[in-house]
Amino acid sequence: MTCERYMAMTPSDPAVDPATGPAFSFGLFADSHYAEKVYGNRHCRDSLDKLRDCIADFNARNLPMAVNLGDSIDAVADKAMELRFLAAVREVTATFHGERVTVLGNHDLVTLTKEEFLRLYGAREPAYHSFDRQGFHFVVLDGNCRQDGSDFTPGNFHWDDAWISEAQMAWLARDMEIHRNMPVIVFTHENLDDRLWNDLPDPHLVRNAPAVRRIFERHGNVRAVFQGHHHDGPCATLRGIPYIGSAAMVVGPGRENNAYAVVSLESDGAITVEGFGRHRTLRIAAPSRDA
Numbered sequence: 001m002t003c004e005r006y007m008a009m010t011p012s013d014p015a016v017d018p019a020t021g022p023a024f025s026f027g028l029f030a031d032s033h034y035a036e037k038v039y040g041n042r043h044c045r046d047s048l049d050k051l052r053d054c055i056a057d058f059n060a061r062n063l064p065m066a067v068n069l070g071d072s073i074d075a076v077a078d079k080a081m082e083l084r085f086l087a088a089v090r091e092v093t094a095t096f097h098g099e100r101v102t103v104l105g106n107h108d109l110v111t112l113t114k115e116e117f118l119r120l121y122g123a124r125e126p127a128y129h130s131f132d133r134q135g136f137h138f139v140v141l142d143g144n145c146r147q148d149g150s151d152f153t154p155g156n157f158h159w160d161d162a163w164i165s166e167a168q169m170a171w172l173a174r175d176m177e178i179h180r181n182m183p184v185i186v187f188t189h190e191n192l193d194d195r196l197w198n199d200l201p202d203p204h205l206v207r208n209a210p211a212v213r214r215i216f217e218r219h220g221n222v223r224a225v226f227q228g229h230h231h232d233g234p235c236a237t238l239r240g241i242p243y244i245g246s247a248a249m250v251v252g253p254g255r256e257n258n259a260y261a262v263v264s265l266e267s268d269g270a271i272t273v274e275g276f277g278r279h280r281t282l283r284i285a286a287p288s289r290d291a
């Protein structure tokens with residue numbers, strides 16, 4: 001199933017069913033890639049203004065949580081300059097009034113280690129973790145590992161050879177078992193669904209994604225997986241689990257090409273993703289009670 005096959009919404013549609021209401025809403029953005037440069041369709045230098053608009057909107061809506069799906073900064077050769085860009089992104093995102101959730105992206109690790117990025121950005125460590133809010137269990141994954149389970153480190157990884165480590169898989173399986181009776185929402189930068197790219201597996205996919213999906217599918221309680229990394233934000237539904245891609249904030253010039261979303265988790269299990277700028281809007285129906 002592609003994004004277009006979810007129920008399309010027009011701007012005049014109510015974002016949330018008034019009969020059920022949102023149980024929990026949060027802000028979502030991906031791939032800001034901030035740096036003082038432009039290459040291809042990536043207008044990295046415009047991302048600070050886009051981020052300011054995004055965070056101001058989240059604050060105006062009194063959202064309790066904002067999720068950053070990774071690739072906050074873009075690569076530059078000089079580490080000192082990279083640190084200045086990271087500080088600038090942190091300064092803007094720190095103006096958010098609620099809780100900040102950060103997913104690591106491959107671009108965050110071109111000159112910085114995971115520990116450096118997370119500490120300097122003020123993000124929770126380790127990069128993979130989980131937490132409960134308002135009756136939902138949220139899982140943050142880290143796809144920035146090599147096949148042997150070691151971390152991506154500066155100069156020692158390829159973006160298209162990303163894995164979820166065995167240690168993280170074991171942790172995930174235990175975490176999902178413990179929370180088997182709660183609805184689960186997953187955040188990841190590298191993608192965990194399944195698609196082709198020029199007749200080969202899409203390099204935006206984690207290499208061992210099928211094994212991760214089998215863990216998601218064990219208890220029937222994963223409501224959605226939100227993904228960054230693929231800048232078009234493709235979507236898929238696999239074995240009843242929606243994998244929702246976020247359009248990259250960095251694509252396109254100027255504030256008019258912003259991309260972010262407000263996600264509303266409704267009490268009946270439906271999910272609304274209200275997109276702003278280039279981010280798509282979609283609604284995922286509540287799970288069938290007959291299933």
Ligand SMILES: [Fe+2]
Nearest residue numbers: 031071107229
């Ligand atoms: Fe990216």
Ligand SMILES: [Fe+2]
Nearest residue numbers: 071105106229
């Ligand atoms: Fe990425």
